[in-house]
Amino acid sequence: MDDQVANRIEVKALSLSYGPEMVLDALSLPIPSGQITVLAGPNGCGKSTLLRAIRRLHAPQSGQVLLDAEDICRLNGKALGRRIGLLAQSPSAPQDMTVEELVRLGRYPHQAMMQPWGAKDDAAVAEAMTGTGVEEMRHRRIGSLSGGQLQRAWIAMVLAQETDVICLDEPVNHLDMAHQLDCLELVTRLNKEQGRTIVLVLHDLNLAARYADQLVFVANGKVRERGTPETMMRSDLIEEVFNVTAEIIIDPVHKRPICIPHRRS
Amino acid sequence: MSAVAAMRRRTMPGPTTIALLAVFAVFVLLFVAGVGFGSTWIGLDTVTGVLLGGGERTDRLVVLQLRLPRVLAAAIAGGAIAYAGYLLQRITRNELASPGVLGVVDGAALGVVLFLAIFSNESNALIVPVAWQPLAAAIGAMTAIGLVFLLSGRQASSAIRLILFGIAIAAVAKALTTIFMLIGPIYQAAQAARWLAGAVNTINWVEVQIMLMVLVPVGIIAGIAARTLPPADLDDISSRSIGLNLPVYRIIMFLLAALLTAGAVAFAGGVGFVGLIAPHMARLLVGRGRVAGIVMSILLGAIILVGADLLIRVAFAPLEVPAGTVTAIIGAPYFLYLLMRKDNSNG
Amino acid sequence: MVEGMSGPVQADRSRWPVYVALALGLGVAMLASLTLGYKLYGLDEVWAALFAHDGSETATVIAGLRLPRALIAPLAGAALGMAGVMVQTLSRNRIASPDTLGLNAGASMAVVLAMVVFGVGSLAGLSLAAALGALMTSIIVFGVAAGAGGLSPLKIVLVGVTFAGLAHAVVEIVLTSNEAQLQQLLFWLSGAFVDRPISLFFNGLPVVLVGAALAFALTSALDALQADDSTAASLGVPLVAVRGLTFIAVSLLTGAAVSMAGPVAFVGLVVPHAARGLVGLRHRHQLAAAALVGAIYTTLADVAARFVIYPVEAPVGAVTAVVGAGTLVVLLMRRLA
Numbered sequence: 001m002d003d004q005v006a007n008r009i010e011v012k013a014l015s016l017s018y019g020p021e022m023v024l025d026a027l028s029l030p031i032p033s034g035q036i037t038v039l040a041g042p043n044g045c046g047k048s049t050l051l052r053a054i055r056r057l058h059a060p061q062s063g064q065v066l067l068d069a070e071d072i073c074r075l076n077g078k079a080l081g082r083r084i085g086l087l088a089q090s091p092s093a094p095q096d097m098t099v100e101e102l103v104r105l106g107r108y109p110h111q112a113m114m115q116p117w118g119a120k121d122d123a124a125v126a127e128a129m130t131g132t133g134v135e136e137m138r139h140r141r142i143g144s145l146s147g148g149q150l151q152r153a154w155i156a157m158v159l160a161q162e163t164d165v166i167c168l169d170e171p172v173n174h175l176d177m178a179h180q181l182d183c184l185e186l187v188t189r190l191n192k193e194q195g196r197t198i199v200l201v202l203h204d205l206n207l208a209a210r211y212a213d214q215l216v217f218v219a220n221g222k223v224r225e226r227g228t229p230e231t232m233m234r235s236d237l238i239e240e241v242f243n244v245t246a247e248i249i250i251d252p253v254h255k256r257p258i259c260i261p262h263r264r265s
Numbered sequence: 266m267s268a269v270a271a272m273r274r275r276t277m278p279g280p281t282t283i284a285l286l287a288v289f290a291v292f293v294l295l296f297v298a299g300v301g302f303g304s305t306w307i308g309l310d311t312v313t314g315v316l317l318g319g320g321e322r323t324d325r326l327v328v329l330q331l332r333l334p335r336v337l338a339a340a341i342a343g344g345a346i347a348y349a350g351y352l353l354q355r356i357t358r359n360e361l362a363s364p365g366v367l368g369v370v371d372g373a374a375l376g377v378v379l380f381l382a383i384f385s386n387e388s389n390a391l392i393v394p395v396a397w398q399p400l401a402a403a404i405g406a407m408t409a410i411g412l413v414f415l416l417s418g419r420q421a422s423s424a425i426r427l428i429l430f431g432i433a434i435a436a437v438a439k440a441l442t443t444i445f446m447l448i449g450p451i452y453q454a455a456q457a458a459r460w461l462a463g464a465v466n467t468i469n470w471v472e473v474q475i476m477l478m479v480l481v482p483v484g485i486i487a488g489i490a491a492r493t494l495p496p497a498d499l500d501d502i503s504s505r506s507i508g509l510n511l512p513v514y515r516i517i518m519f520l521l522a523a524l525l526t527a528g529a530v531a532f533a534g535g536v537g538f539v540g541l542i543a544p545h546m547a548r549l550l551v552g553r554g555r556v557a558g559i560v561m562s563i564l565l566g567a568i569i570l571v572g573a574d575l576l577i578r579v580a581f582a583p584l585e586v587p588a589g590t591v592t593a594i595i596g597a598p599y600f601l602y603l604l605m606r607k608d609n610s611n612g
Numbered sequence: 613m614v615e616g617m618s619g620p621v622q623a624d625r626s627r628w629p630v631y632v633a634l635a636l637g638l639g640v641a642m643l644a645s646l647t648l649g650y651k652l653y654g655l656d657e658v659w660a661a662l663f664a665h666d667g668s669e670t671a672t673v674i675a676g677l678r679l680p681r682a683l684i685a686p687l688a689g690a691a692l693g694m695a696g697v698m699v700q701t702l703s704r705n706r707i708a709s710p711d712t713l714g715l716n717a718g719a720s721m722a723v724v725l726a727m728v729v730f731g732v733g734s735l736a737g738l739s740l741a742a743a744l745g746a747l748m749t750s751i752i753v754f755g756v757a758a759g760a761g762g763l764s765p766l767k768i769v770l771v772g773v774t775f776a777g778l779a780h781a782v783v784e785i786v787l788t789s790n791e792a793q794l795q796q797l798l799f800w801l802s803g804a805f806v807d808r809p810i811s812l813f814f815n816g817l818p819v820v821l822v823g824a825a826l827a828f829a830l831t832s833a834l835d836a837l838q839a840d841d842s843t844a845a846s847l848g849v850p851l852v853a854v855r856g857l858t859f860i861a862v863s864l865l866t867g868a869a870v871s872m873a874g875p876v877a878f879v880g881l882v883v884p885h886a887a888r889g890l891v892g893l894r895h896r897h898q899l900a901a902a903a904l905v906g907a908i909y910t911t912l913a914d915v916a917a918r919f920v921i922y923p924v925e926a927p928v929g930a931v932t933a934v935v936g937a938g939t940l941v942v943l944l945m946r947r948l949a
Contacts, residue, residue, distance in 0.1 A: 055846050057845050076848075077848035079848075081846065081848030082848075086842070088840065091840055094838055096888070096893070101835075101893050105836050108836045108847040108848060161847070416941055417944070417945075429707060429769070429940070432712065432769070432940075433938075433940040433941045436877060436878065437937040440930035440931075440933035440934050440937075443929075444927070444930045447927065448924060538777065538781075590785045593780075594782060597777065
């Protein structure tokens with residue numbers, strides 16, 4: 001299905017456990033370049049852990065993650081931070097930090113002893129803030145921002161890292177509908193206009209189906225199946241993975257499948 | 266553990282009662298040893314003889330006037346502080362809370378130093394009986410607590426913030442104490458320093474009686490209030506929905522714990538560490554049950570302080586190293602070690 | 613929602629006027645330290661005493677007694693201010709400080725033990741003891757607090773206070789068995805700049821400079837550490853290494869301050885708040901401002917210590933404790949911390 005598109009990231013037989021519990025079980029998954037891959041699955045299936053393992057926040061027991069065919073364990077922290085960005089699930093920062101100070105943190109992987117802050121960094125920060133629309137709020141403290149504004153500020157921080165791959169771990173869970181749309185439309189724009197590879201973990205299956213190029217169902221630490229939303233959104237598969245009986249229809253606005261769960265199975 | 270097994274564990278008298286009896290036995294042993302040990306060893310039979318009204322005159326003197334008050338005071342103070350520590354740890358849901366952090370001990374110290382400073386004449390002799398010193402300590406302790414509650418106002422219901430206010434007040438009290446110790450003559454500083462570190466060696470019968478008169482009623486009231494403890498493990502909103510006004514309850518508990526601590530500290534000096542260790546060890550031995558936890562904490566607190574006092578007399582004689590210091594030096598590292606081994610966070 | 617010291621928006625302005633003002637303030641404070649005290653001297657007398665070497669009583673007082681204080685106080689204050697910034701960032705907790713985490717107590721316990729138990733008399737030895745004491749304490753406190761279910765603000769402060777209590781107990785044993793040295797030890801234990809030979813200043817200066825250099829090398833990592841661990845890690849911050857190096861910097865700075873002046877309380881708590889209010893959260897500025905503000909603060913406190921119980925000298929640690937604790941209370945009451 002995706003042979004023509006180069007795979008930015010390849011997860012190969014990744015196994016990871018917390019203590020006695022095996023969270024990822026020899027999981028393999030290609031992440032195609034320039035596409036939006038969405039990881040979905042029931043609670044505790046391992047999708048967040050997978051995302052964090054891709055960014056090397058956890059060390060696997062076995063298996064590899066390849067970035068452009070290179071094992072990520074070979075790269076040092078800052079180098080990896082210049083190539084993969086991750087917006088964590090519940091990020092936090094001091095409430096009195098300004099938006100600009102927050103976005104500036106994204107430049108950390110680009111700084112070195114011999115290369116302190118320069119014009120390039122200023123430019124990256126400015127572009128990140130304009131791209132997310134937080135430019136006018138740059139001097140406001142993040143404690144005074146609304147949920148949607150705060151999320152955009154965090155995305156700006158990740159953007160300032162100037163990575164080709166951006167991972168977002170449940171970025172819209174706590175946002176209202178309007179801001180959910182804002183956030184996901186922004187992410188889509190980054191993908192379509194700038195060609196960045198996006199990996200998203202989304203809780204809401206319908207949002208996942210709407211925005212994904214590759215939709216991946218994760219269950220019990222393994223990839224149950226992956227494919228386009230059209231091929232993935234099937235009653236039988238959804239019943240197996242999510243334990244609900246669901247009706248599938250086509251969303252008239254986005255022309256993507258949506259599911260209507262109506263009974264626990 | 267399955268629900269059935271858990272229920273069975275609660276209704277079986279076994280492990281908890283055994284532990285309580287064993288610890289009580291240890292306490293009695295230590296108590297007798299504490300009374301018996303000294304420059305002359307007084308055996309068990311002599312001690313019982315004296316207690317029952319007989320015995321030789323010298324023996325009676327030593328046991329009743331010197332040894333017994335001291336050991337009793339250590340036991341009572343240790344038990345009271347341990348009790349206070351138990352209440353604090355339950356109500357703040359944190360094993361690291363202790364009476365020492367509410368500024369009580371430092372306030373009491375300031376009271377003592379001020380007492381010595383004000384009531385000494387030019388030749389550094391006290392112009393009022395030294396029996397008033399515990400009162401000064403108690404006033405200092407209660408002032409400290411009062412300030413903590415006054416300043417924290419509505420924030421008193423948050424354990425973290427209350428303890429932080431306590432740390433601030435303690436720091437001010439400590440600073441003022443040092444200043445006054447410096448203004449005064451050396452003997453004062455030495456005596457105050459010794460008191461600060463916790464000393465029961467100068468206690469007499471009258472003081473023991475006062476201690477009992479203060480602490481027993483408070484202890485009983487606290488026991489009644491403690492019946493509400495299990496629901497207090499809930500968060501603020503959930504407990505309100507079952508009719509418990511948690512912020513007010515917390516303040517009451519803090520106050521009772523403070524009173525117990527002030528009563529103990531006023532006579533025995535800075536023995537705050539016992540209130541940190543004893544409840545924790547009690548929980549290790551008898552689990553989370555309320556009654557067992559309180560009784561065990563009191564017993565362990567008494568044991569620790571009596572044991573420390575005995576240890577000092579055995580090992581450090583003739584140097585009068587204060588009891589509180591010994592408990593701190595032995596207890597604190599052990600406690601820190603325990604913390605590292607178990608994940609016992611509970612909020 | 614936090615009402616920061618200057619509201620929801622931070623004005624975008626250059627920080628240079630702030631630094632100039634602070635530097636001038638430091639100069640004024642140091643002059644005050646030289647001229648004010650048990651006896652008041654005029655500026656001309658100070659000038660003559662420092663540069664004329666005429667052996668007069670004035671010269672002895674100013675050059676021999678006041679000058680060391682006027683140098684040690686700001687150096688210790690700067691060191692503690694910078695250490696405070698790093699401790700607060702490291703523990704993500706605005707009420708943490710070298711004192712509330714027990715570092716001061718650990719350092720002074722190490723000094724007292726070194727003096728009394730091991731008979732260390734040399735200044736270099738005592739400085740080393742202080743730095744080692746601070747380092748050991750920071751490892752123990754962070755280790756225990758991190759192990760006991762996570763680094764929550766309450767846990768780490770309580771563990772720190774517990775450890776400080778332990779250190780104090782050790783010191784008190786030493787106190788009661790060394791009554792001859794009591795007065796001297798007492799003074800030591802609450803922090804003072806008085807009666808210190810100027811060699812302490814020259815002893816402490818290189819240590820402070822090394823610690824400060826290390827701190828400034830870590831500024832971008834410290835900035836990133838203000839965010840949660842996952843975010844910092846995904847930015848590429850080597851968490852363990854940065855924390856370890858920061859401990860070392862904090863220990864060097866705290867150790868230097870304690871070996872020069874004993875445990876001066878609450879400086880590392882209060883100063884970072886003032887610094888942040890003036891220059892914002894970027895550590896390049898926080899550290900620099902904290903150094904200047906800390907220096908001014910301790911110097912002025914030292915001057916005040918000469919007058920609070922005139923004619924007796926109060927230990928400066930007592931003055932900073934009262935001011936610092938008062939500030940802590942205000943911070944807590946206004947929910948700024």
